Amino acid sequence: MNMQELSTLAQYNLPVKMFIINNEWMGMVRQWQELIHGGRYSESYSASLPDFEKLADTFGMKGLTARTTADLDNVIEEMLATDGPVIADIRVAKEENCFPMIPSGAAHCDMILSQEDSEDAISEEGKVLV
Numbered sequence: 001m002n003m004q005e006l007s008t009l010a011q012y013n014l015p016v017k018m019f020i021i022n023n024e025w026m027g028m029v030r031q032w033q034e035l036i037h038g039g040r041y042s043e044s045y046s047a048s049l050p051d052f053e054k055l056a057d058t059f060g061m062k063g064l065t066a067r068t069t070a071d072l073d074n075v076i077e078e079m080l081a082t083d084g085p086v087i088a089d090i091r092v093a094k095e096e097n098c099f100p101m102i103p104s105g106a107a108h109c110d111m112i113l114s115q116e117d118s119e120d121a122i123s124e125e126g127k128v129l130v
Contacts, residue, residue: 009085010059017079018087023094031097052089065089
């Protein structure tokens with residue numbers, strides 16, 4: 001959400017590998033708006049994202065993009081083979097959520113799981129397994 005860190009990485013050629021999980025939204029903000037605020041989306045979508053490969057290039061870094069799941073292994077291998085910093089733009093479905101998620105002010109035992117994980121976490125007796 002800011003770029004000063006990219007300048008520091010470039011200046012010192014630090015071998016930091018960055019993944020941008022790119023759903024064209026501010027992902028976690030959109031997820032909160034969907035799950036906690038009834039789908040009332042506000043200022044969390046961006047139709048004007050940069051080309052992250054070109055952005056990396058402006059800092060003298062390696063930039064990579066995975067547009068499909070088939071691209072992902074090659075992107076990771078190339079990241080690890082690169083000595084300096086790397087930005088990897090990983091494209092995901094616009095509706096993709098990240099779980100588990102703990103709502104603001106809630107305890108860890110109140111975390112929200114994905115539908116699949118929620119079903120797996122319920123025992124035969126109907127008790128939630130922790």
